[in-house]
Amino acid sequence: MSAKERRIEDIDHIVIRFAGDSGDGMQLTGTQFTDTSAILGNDISTLPDFPAEIRAPAGSLAGVSGYQVNFSNFDIRTPGDAPNVLVVMNPAALKTNVGDLEPGGILISNSDAFVADNLRQAGYTQNPLEDGTLRNFRLYKVPITKLVDNALKENPLSFRQKERCKNFFALGLVYWMFNRPMESTLKWIQDKFKKNPDVLDANTRALNAGFYYGETTEAFETRYQVRKAMIAPGTYRKITGNEALALGLMCAAERAGKHLFMAGYPITPASDILHELSKHRRFGVKTFQAEDEISAIGAAIGAAFGGAMAVTASSGPGIALKTEAMGLAIMLELPLVICNIQRGGPSTGLPTKTEQADLLQAMFGRNSESPLAVIAPATPGECFTMAFEAFRIAVKYMTPVMVLSDGYLANGAEPWAIPKIESLPVIPVHHPTSKTDGAFLPYQRDPGTLARPWAVPGTAGFEHRIGGIEKADVTGNVSYDPDNHEHMVRTRKAKIDGIANDIPHADIFGSPEGDLLVVGWGSTYGAIVSAVEKARAEGLDVSALHLRYLNPFPKNLGDALKRFRRVLVPEMNLGQLRMLLRAEFLVDAIGLNKVKGQPFKIAEIGRKIHDLNPKQMPSARRAAAVA
């Protein structure tokens, strides 16, 4: 059977995972494959999986880095539960990843790396490629190192340098297998290495060699093809959550006619927001790497006092450090956006893993009654929207707003319909500059929003003093008056509660009433909605409601919950939203809790739905669901 003759099978979607040593370039390989697929018109969703923070010794289990991509011809919402294809560059990568590969899945291995030392490091006593333990998979042993070396005979680079091209070989092979064009990657290599022709040549050759290897060897019986997805018309790019968040902040500043001020202190997985924004000085973006997280939020509050669109971003331990200053910002009633890119905890915890266990900290993690607004994007692309929304709320209500993203959203990518800046809403900002008469009253509130005026230094006649001691309403003077204190405590809460009038009702995916409602928030969106969709396709009376607004809740939430017999709340924590729902609405919500530093799989939620044994949908509704 010659290469030309091999059939190309059409399939709906494929999940590939690339895994290798941290030094093997797996993140790059995955990103290239994703970009190509996205440009080709597939829907995509990705999940990078970084090793612990420091580079572990080459070949060690701790050093394995992975990148999973799901690409499809339909609308997908997650990077896929289990890979259909696994590419492993060494024994450690095999060891840590093979457990996830679907039974019968394709397993491509760099057989050259399965040598004694690597096997020992991965804890294998014999070579798994040879001992039959992988018999349930379609195993391909490819001597990638040798093949690359052969392909680069002419190239003057050293053996070690050549070896570093082996990820491109693997990529080329996978491109062949899934019938993808290589232009985009070839162009990327051109751009990236234009100053280094030998490396350019080596990577190009390695890529091609991989592709031709697929074409010429007889090892691979089938090729697969995933056609374009039916995506709404428009221009798209691929975007990660942190990129989207950074851009959302910039666009909010633009639409407010303001400059952005961002203060941060490096911490995984929030650092990239600082990195991204620090590139954009020409847009007037001022970034400040502070000496610690307290300084970062302090600087942001100071900038907000000065009239800037101010934001700080951090994670776990860094957010804990900011809590005292958050209390101050609540007293000052200044607009401030705080981004918490949640990670595994407590304490240092699992810095590179995802979790959504800071919701209650966001709600209550400050001394005394100190309410602030809390919102959470559900997908990487939504990080843009919610960052923008955070500033809208912050400025309109003169309040700190916490955005709860997480490691999964931050690093995961999806196609994103590029918005037109001029079609984004304007964020109106008013700094008072003239007044009728009398002293300026810094705590005289707008009767609708309860926001106080945002008078900024430099405005003659508006000199005033603010601070963290309780203040008299209207005048803002220091006040120890008991009644004023109670009034202010309740007013601060009422102001946040009032935001409920200004946010959309929560949408229900499925039916407006029924047997089981699955309620989620944040990055669990994809898995929940996909599971519910599947259950509905099976006729089960299950719907989903996903919260982007956690404080205050959308106004229709209580009513929506009441229309279902049971409520299930899947969360990557021990039941934090669940607790809030129980307390607020006295619903006996059931929890599905996973705290493994990993996102939910669709099947995990699906299984729980089945365990709860929901009723079949009434036939009328069923017809609608299937249509």
Next chain:
Amino acid sequence: MSAKERRIEDIDHIVIRFAGDSGDGMQLTGTQFTDTSAILGNDISTLPDFPAEIRAPAGSLAGVSGYQVNFSNFDIRTPGDAPNVLVVMNPAALKTNVGDLEPGGILISNSDAFVADNLRQAGYTQNPLEDGTLRNFRLYKVPITKLVDNALKENPLSFRQKERCKNFFALGLVYWMFNRPMESTLKWIQDKFKKNPDVLDANTRALNAGFYYGETTEAFETRYQVRKAMIAPGTYRKITGNEALALGLMCAAERAGKHLFMAGYPITPASDILHELSKHRRFGVKTFQAEDEISAIGAAIGAAFGGAMAVTASSGPGIALKTEAMGLAIMLELPLVICNIQRGGPSTGLPTKTEQADLLQAMFGRNSESPLAVIAPATPGECFTMAFEAFRIAVKYMTPVMVLSDGYLANGAEPWAIPKIESLPVIPVHHPTSKTDGAFLPYQRDPGTLARPWAVPGTAGFEHRIGGIEKADVTGNVSYDPDNHEHMVRTRKAKIDGIANDIPHADIFGSPEGDLLVVGWGSTYGAIVSAVEKARAEGLDVSALHLRYLNPFPKNLGDALKRFRRVLVPEMNLGQLRMLLRAEFLVDAIGLNKVKGQPFKIAEIGRKIHDLNPKQMPSARRAAAVA
């Protein structure tokens, strides 16, 4: 009518408030009166009310300092709702306090201080002692300044120095009025001023002059007498919450056969714990004033690692700063006591005022799932018991324990039955020193408590490493394993939840079931139980349950709540315990919330009880209640 003939009326209890400028020595006056009454065998309860932190200008409203004492011949639990007697040393003190005096109450004023400048500072346009506005009170205008000056003619002190004795004159007068002996105060003056005979003489004379003034002038028609209370036999002293807390910590260390290590950073109203403990080096107590609150908790954790009984104490903003390190302590599973003497917030808030709004911060104020034990004393004396209990739990379960006191408990005083040290329970401590074989396993847990072993540096063979990254159970090695993480997150929670097996059931004051249950925690105890007692005396079907254990809750709580038709939760916050109860037990608890920086009055709770219109008690129960 001569002095001798005036009748002495017997009454049950009297509430006196002394109020004057910060420089007038009102705290001292109140304390002296309290001590005398306590020694006399009255039950007592006190409420100091400090002005804002800095001494305001003499005579200003902001500078008024007050001290209220309730003394009685029966068991009282609060410093009283409204004073029956108000002593004011200047117009500002009158202005800020007269609103609290009961109609028809006795008002003793230093008329010499009602001069133009003072009146203006207090915002009076005319002299309230003269304009008839005080006609609803029994007003006594006493020219105290002049009388003191007269009494001290012989004394060589300057006029200003003499003037500073006027609080003793006032005290003498009140002693006469309530028929109290002066020995205790005379002795105090002797001790205090023994190195300064002129001052000793001046204060003694002023005190006597006040007493004789009452006896000789005709102004006062009646004297009152409050007889001994029926108190359980034993030896008593007066104690404030902060004193009791400090002693409780010391006794816990003693009963653990350990030294106490306390690290703090000054902050109102927690500083006194540091002050008190720093006096006691000879007991091996090591106190460390750190550079900030983070350092303080860090030092305490370090000491705990070394095997000390370690504690840190703070309030509002300081507790917020400690949250990152608390997360670490939770990961390390080391015994640590954290005292939070709550004050008004948010932010700097009302530093000298009381509040109980840090409960949810105590529960959730850290990144990720980070449970710790939370307990709360209900009275000043209980601060001893609960400090002791905190260490018992911390050591037994190898966990941080948060003690929630507040400004009201911290500074308030009550009679306290002095415990015998040897009758306090022993706190067993085990540091492993020998093992069977193999490596030491720092996270191998006691199957009962789930506590890990407390192996301390300096023990050969037990070398091990701990840290804030997630660790494998049993070995304690760094672990990024997803299943281990979930296991550890759940184990940390299970360990805290398990403490419920080791704490007393919550007592119910009243009947074990019925119409209305009033549930409280912390310093609201006195007001709640007094109000419930009163309501029951009126035949209403109301009972009370007061929580000393907030995390975990006592095991009988859910059951107890179910036995009542309605639940009322009075709190000095916006409903924090209420929220926890609703979430946990799905009871539609009703809130009574006061956030004024001031404790509840009995009547405020009583009013709410009446508003809820509880049923009459079934007659059988009624009989029991009255008995």
Next chain:
Amino acid sequence: MEPGNGGSAATTTAATAAPAALTKKDFVSNQDIRWCPGCGDYAILSSAQNVFPKLGIPRENFVVISGIGCSSRFPYYVNTYGFHSIHGRAPTFATGLKLARPDLSIWIVTGDGDGLSIGGNHLVHIMRRNVDCTILLFNNRIYGLTKGQTSPTSEFNKKTKSTPLGSIDYPINPISLALASEATFIARTLDTDPKHMARIFQQAAEHKGTSFVEIYQNCIIFNDGAFEPISDKTTRADNALFLDHGRPLVYGKDSHQAIRLNGWQPEVLTFDGTPPANVAVHDETAVDPSWAYLLSRMDPQAGFPVPLGVFRRVTRDTYENLMTRQIEESRKKSGPGSASELQALLTGEDTWTVPA
């Protein structure tokens, strides 16, 4: 149109309008002062209020930022923009504000506890960055507001509420610390010398970059007399060394004492008549901070006078200027940052279009 800066239209107007002739009264707020009678803070406040109108800065462009402490109540009493923040963090708010609004004149008021205990690190970092602002550190060697605990400048063995048996903490020298933090303007003055204070405040304000001013301040309640004998006019001359740029280090009531160097070590020298030639001459502009450091170490316990005045005054780019320059240069290089450029950034490099 490019997005407006943090400052509104009004700001721009105010900044360009000719400043009205201001007087001290313009800087007195309507709030009652709540310091203890006799507290040194009053004199410092008054000196600052005297200097502010002389700086040629519109009142609305002043911002006073403080932490927590008695001293930190300062902003309430000054009729400008004011910010009473949280304990120890004033430099952080100031840094953000100055970066966002380089047009403002920013003053930080802090105490020895606020600035050197909990806030020590922020102080170090604002100084090394050279954010243009003036820091007034009220050093009373005690915690005033919390009623008398030891502070990082309290003497060794001092008995306070928290150290009833004497403090075992060795004190910090704020001037030495400022030098190690690379501060570009460093001075010391004291509450009982209003003229000196005013001169130093003015110089500090005029300096571009972080100006650090330590002010010896008497806390009459909890640490009275901490700066005797130099706070006392009658004994000051013999115990203080007033630093003047380019002038020999001469002091004493009759100016008959001086400092000379023995190697790198200062020595006290007593003389009659004109000072000898080898008396050291003060150079506040020395780029190497070692000179100022050496002055900062002169220890009254060892018989040295206490230096007052400007220890160091050198030029270095300010933080906010460097930031502005990066913006300008980046605009020159990559485009002015227009909305269309932002649209291009949103779009990114790799896009694909799904046709309708």
Next chain:
Amino acid sequence: MEPGNGGSAATTTAATAAPAALTKKDFVSNQDIRWCPGCGDYAILSSAQNVFPKLGIPRENFVVISGIGCSSRFPYYVNTYGFHSIHGRAPTFATGLKLARPDLSIWIVTGDGDGLSIGGNHLVHIMRRNVDCTILLFNNRIYGLTKGQTSPTSEFNKKTKSTPLGSIDYPINPISLALASEATFIARTLDTDPKHMARIFQQAAEHKGTSFVEIYQNCIIFNDGAFEPISDKTTRADNALFLDHGRPLVYGKDSHQAIRLNGWQPEVLTFDGTPPANVAVHDETAVDPSWAYLLSRMDPQAGFPVPLGVFRRVTRDTYENLMTRQIEESRKKSGPGSASELQALLTGEDTWTVPA
């Protein structure tokens, strides 16, 4: 019986037992090392493991405490008690532990970010208090663990992930800061000179009080070559000045360069043959830290060599000793702190009895 100290019976036993002859291997833990191949941290670890067995301290009495950063993984690799804490706070844990347990030998491992950025203040305060411990500050002038952002010791204008247009932060000099913090032992060494490192570690360990050691450490991934040319053996002699107590400041491959003072200012001097008499002589025991400060300011940019070795070594009571002394003195004065005295304290001064 008086309550036992933090240390249990076992501790006491261990402390008094004659220390077994230890070797480097005793200090190697069973954990896989996770630093990048080629990282300077390996050499530092190895030097420390070489020195530990030579100190005459039982293994179980060592505690290594770190913050967060690549460097802060150190404790996992040393087979003693270890504590990998939170970012910047290692000195706080160390202070508490040493106060509770003066019998332990405490080592703090920190990075330039951990120790000088977020943790700067704790570093200052542990040094001023003179808590007996040894601080190893791994200075690689970069944030390693978070993958390459600017640190407080990064050069001005450095391009990093967080400063793509160049850093506008002026760097801190760790030695100058340690001096301003009143540290009693201050030294600098570097990862590529294991012998020097070992000598310095040993001296630091033997010093009673806080020993601060800055270690130039190469981060091969994010800041390779930061300490060229002194990290390179072939160019080191011409660019480094090895400080030796009582010895003239002579350096250079052929020892033909030296430092002399011009007034208080150092100058480089080139000579042939024996060094001239006016070459400055190092005095690490100078009580006035100005000498060491002056050395710390020698700037390679201005043609000076980089000093390595001990800058300062002076004696001052340690914090934990002062604490112990207070306990002893207070016992002498007011009683031994027995249970009955505690009972008396509980009872207080004013009591009353309600008869049965």
